[in-house]
Amino acid sequence: MKLLNALLAAALMGVSLGAVAHEGEDHKKKAGPVKKEQKDWGIAGDAKAVKRTIEVAMTDNMRFTPDKIEVKQGETIKFVIKNNGKLMHEMVIGTKKVLEEHAALMVKFPTMEHEEPYMTHVAQGKTGQMIWNFNRPGDFDFACLIAGHYQAGMVGKIKVVAGGK
Structure with missing residues (x-):
């Protein structure tokens, strides 16, 4: 029983250390072509098609500024985060x-690596970017999914208005 408790304690320590390790990692975009996969909220955009840039700030109070964004259907937006x-x-x-x-x-796997064109990881004091084409109308969301941040309210809304080109 003591051995089992020691193994469980060691495993828990490893998980919590992994959560801290993810916190400081720099998730640079990998070189190569962007995966263009249609999602309910759009598709990866081309830099040449960008018509507007939207700056978004993130802070440790677990908020985005702005936290509400409106775009027109068909718009390709460059987000500077x-x-x-x-x-x-x-x-x-x-x-x-x-x-x-x-x-x-x-929350279950805090060191899980993920890299998609509709997400960007930004280290402290740094700036990232994402280019996205909103080719479908609707109400969508954005969030910070680092363990605990989403649960603390680090979320925002994107409204894609139909008919714009």
């Missing part, structure tokens, strides 16, 4: 359901 905090943060676009599922996985 600035981390003004001392912790790693990220911006992930999706539906509420997809973000909730991903956030739950991040």
